[in-house]
Amino acid sequence: MSYIDVKYLNLISPMLPLFKKKGDNLWNFRCPYCGDSQKSRTKARGYVFRRKADLFYKCHNCGAGATLANLIKHVDSKTYDDYILERYREEGEHRSKNSPVPKPEFKFDAPVFKKDIFKSLRSISQLASTHPARRLVEARGIPEKFLSNDLYLCESFYKFTNTLVKNKFPSLSGDHPRLMIPFRNEEGEIFAYQGRAFGKELPKYITIKLDEDADKIYGLDRADKNKQIYVVEGPIDSMFLDNCIAVAGADFSKPLSIGGRLMLNGELTIIFDNEPRNKEICKQIEKTISQGRNVVIWPDSMKHKDINDMILAGYSKKDIQQIITDNTFQTAAASLRFAEWRKINA
Numbered sequence: 001m002s003y004i005d006v007k008y009l010n011l012i013s014p015m016l017p018l019f020k021k022k023g024d025n026l027w028n029f030r031c032p033y034c035g036d037s038q039k040s041r042t043k044a045r046g047y048v049f050r051r052k053a054d055l056f057y058k059c060h061n062c063g064a065g066a067t068l069a070n071l072i073k074h075v076d077s078k079t080y081d082d083y084i085l086e087r088y089r090e091e092g093e094h095r096s097k098n099s100p101v102p103k104p105e106f107k108f109d110a111p112v113f114k115k116d117i118f119k120s121l122r123s124i125s126q127l128a129s130t131h132p133a134r135r136l137v138e139a140r141g142i143p144e145k146f147l148s149n150d151l152y153l154c155e156s157f158y159k160f161t162n163t164l165v166k167n168k169f170p171s172l173s174g175d176h177p178r179l180m181i182p183f184r185n186e187e188g189e190i191f192a193y194q195g196r197a198f199g200k201e202l203p204k205y206i207t208i209k210l211d212e213d214a215d216k217i218y219g220l221d222r223a224d225k226n227k228q229i230y231v232v233e234g235p236i237d238s239m240f241l242d243n244c245i246a247v248a249g250a251d252f253s254k255p256l257s258i259g260g261r262l263m264l265n266g267e268l269t270i271i272f273d274n275e276p277r278n279k280e281i282c283k284q285i286e287k288t289i290s291q292g293r294n295v296v297i298w299p300d301s302m303k304h305k306d307i308n309d310m311i312l313a314g315y316s317k318k319d320i321q322q323i324i325t326d327n328t329f330q331t332a333a334a335s336l337r338f339a340e341w342r343k344i345n346a
């Protein structure tokens with residue numbers, strides 16, 4: 001992304017009501033296409049965000065989308081002329097400095113984005129009850145409804161992945177079976193998947209993205225955005241709670257949209273693993289509290305580190321949902337409780 005893009009976005013910002021920088025490569029303001037909410041003067045649903053090397057605009061109210069150049073043009077045509085000129089000059093300098101310019105090889109494989117890319121695999125429900133893969137899934141206490149469409153067996157993980165992402169694993173040596181967890185979008189299409197090792201193979205979880213731009217969010221096909229959304233880290237943990245999604249190894253503080261709607265902080269309840277000694281988790285909790293999201297901090301009496309372990313230790317889904325309700329905190333109360341939890345368990 002060119003610094004010129006950011007410079008011109010800032011140049012037009014006085015013409016964008018409620019303009020605010022929200023994060024690295026993320027800006028928010030009232031939509032200049034639809035004028036945003038007429039009822040509320042404080043609603044701002046236009047976003048500029050980065051995708052690959054460029055900035056784009058998207059409105060979550062009217063659905064308008066534009067390149068940064070077109071947004072600038074729409075807001076102020078004079079600034080647009082300057083922007084084009086400056087971009088042109090910059091590219092010219094770049095060309096002369098690096099000449100002769102090798103033409104960048106732009107390989108584009110259309111994302112495989114289908115419902116049936118797992119059709120060559122057997123779902124766990126299709127395996128005999130004595131099959132080791134089925135036994136592992138059942139030993140984890142995973143509810144039966146997930147065995148037919150949400151968990152599969154892949155006999156050769158590297159080889160299978162290479163059929164979807166060319167040359168992902170250049171060598172097939174050490175290939176092994178994995179439990180497959182498909183990440184589906186709201187339409188049920190698979191855009192990523194996670195392979196969990198059955199044995200000691202490392203890493204224990206490998207996540208493959210079929211669409212590089214998609215965030216690794218699991219459970220979008222089941223999430224009801226009109227109800228409180230619960231967010232955990234692991235896809236398997238999410239199977240034990242209602243309306244629960246998982247951000248696989250990702251940042252809990254990123255903007256999250258479901259079904260095309262950006263979720264408000266209050267609509268999300270973030271459930272961290274019960275690991276006060278894990279520095280990375282503590283960092284994430286602090287960041288999430290400062291954003292104003294609801295955060296679950298487990299009671300000191302809880303000795304198990306994640307939801308699956310709680311289930312295996314005999315807690316029912318209802319028990320866990322009650323503990324979550326009783327231990328959800330926000331803002332100042334969350335900061336206090338977090339400090340305590342960290343100290344007592346350190």
Ligand SMILES: [Zn+2]
Nearest residue numbers: 031034059062
């Ligand atoms: Zn709009």
